[in-house]
Amino acid sequence: MRIAIASGKGGTGKTTVATNLAQMAARAGRQTAYLDCDVEEPNGHIFLKPAIEEERPIEKLVPTVDPRLCTHCGACAKICRYGAVASLPNETLIFAELCHSCGGCELVCPVDAIHEAPLTIGTLRLGRSEAIRFVEGVLNVGEAMSPPAIRAVKAAAPRADLVLLDSPPGTSCPVVETVRGCDLVLLVTEPTPFGLHDLSLAVEMVRAMRLPLGVVVNRADIGDRKVHEYCKGHRIPIMAEIPDDRAVAEAYSRGLTICDAVPGFAERIGGLLARIDEGVGR
Amino acid sequence: MKIVVTAQGAEMESPVDPRFGRAKYFVLVDTDTGQHQAHDNAQNLNAAQGAGIQAAQTVAQLGAETVLTGHVGPKAFATLTAANIAVHTGASGTVKEAIEQFQAGRLESAAKADVQGHW
Structure with missing residues (x-):
């Protein structure tokens, strides 16, 4: 018990x-x-x-962005309830310390540019x-x-x-x-x-x-x-x-x-x- | 040049809001045309976390090249820098006065965050 x-x-x-x-x-x-x-x-x-x-x-899982595939559409930043993603005109930034590892950004990315990777905490x-x-x-x-x-x-x-x-x-x-x-x-x-x-x-x-x-x-x-x-x-x-x-x-x-x-x-x-x-x- | 000033109201005469991420309004001023428009930052003002990051994203979407504010924290600064937006801290008075201070070269260009997060 x-x-x-x-x-x-x-x-x-x-x-x-x-x-x-x-x-x-x-x-x-x-x-x-x-x-x-x-x-x-x-x-x-x-x-x-x-x-x-x-x-x-x-470890916890945090998203990583492949800059070669990212089209800066902003879907990842929009889905993130924790403000951990910033979608800028030429770059997408991930703030791992704010990430709750929900995987939402990976799911919504239309070009498969986001993948979760382990981070030691x-x-x-x-x-x-x-x-x-x-x-x-x-x-x-x-x-x-x-x-x-x-x-x-x-x-x-x-x-x-x-x-x-x-x-x-x-x-x-x-x-x-x-x-x-x-x-x-x-x-x-x-x-x-x-x-x-x-x-x-x-x-x-x-x-x-x-x-x-x-x-x-x-x-x-x-x-x-x-x-x-x-x-x-x-x-x-x-x-x-x-x-x-x-x-x-x-x-x-x-x-x-x-x-x-x-x-x-x-x-x-x-x-x-x-x-x-x-x-x-x- | 398009400049965003953090403000407590939506007008050129509104006082500067010394906070960046949780500023009440972003007043976008086009110094070439003299036009201005205000963007309500209520959503980030009440965010549990990540206000600076999301505010920086908003400023980038507004098309600003420069931000005038009181102080900026580390995550907001990193985001603004990634978006190639210059940050000038120490703005005071009204939005109009902040623009004048900037044009007179009296506002310091920030090379890094000048406060901790959640200051």
Whole structure:
């Protein structure tokens, strides 16, 4: 099963939850894979410290124009919704960083002057951390679009009983790309007005995609009870609560998982794993 | 000579719009005949991305040889250069005054973009 760990707000504890779930599941003998889909700033490796066994380029397709065939008719620029093509009187320019690889320009070119060619936009890294199969995507600095890299990470997912997808924050395309096709989306939040605001946006996104969801309340004893009331009112299960504990922050700052570093947290994460299994119906 | 001036309105007396890609209007001035016509850039003004590129394409289609504007970003500059259109930055005042500044040689010819994208 595929579980995405996401949040509206950044910095709520997605990676903490995802890496600790991976560790506890693998130690319980389950075939586990951890996919870091936060390709603009992957940080799961800091906690899982994988041995990288393979690296390969992540590519996206971008159009190339054959100037000998181009008649400068402008059909390619007209079809492009992303403004990535400029059709000038004597030249057709492609701006690869704006291209969404839809292939529209190649389809409409009446003289077959446009063909898509691969362009490297990042690196896929595969390895192991204990028994966890580890995959991360690293988008090259300056690349504007992460979904193609996220698709590459998902396509490289090894066969495993439990696949954990560590999502980027927010509710836009990269998150949609990450959670698509998952069996459950865990939304990590903080019980604060800001946390609730962004949680509600994330809930709307997940519901629009018709995916099952659950909430993890991190730093559960700060803030107020509004997140709890919201979840109750919207019939969203709170699958775990992680207390605010200085020892958690200290472990995090040293790159340690809380299961290893803070007494009592292995049991909490184990409990969350059990709730996830119930939530997915197994 | 056909010159495009980026403007906040459609007239010769309209103020110059310092932005290129997201300028409100492109006022095309033919300095030989004294005629002018305005092109509404609303479509690029509201574009999510690629405004500079598409604006440059528009300017090329208008048949301009020179653009007078406040600032120009890297993608717009690359597109204008590919279309053999000269770019002069630092225009101010009205469209009419920008033309006068240009004809008096007071506007710098841009050899590269003078601002980052999305400035």
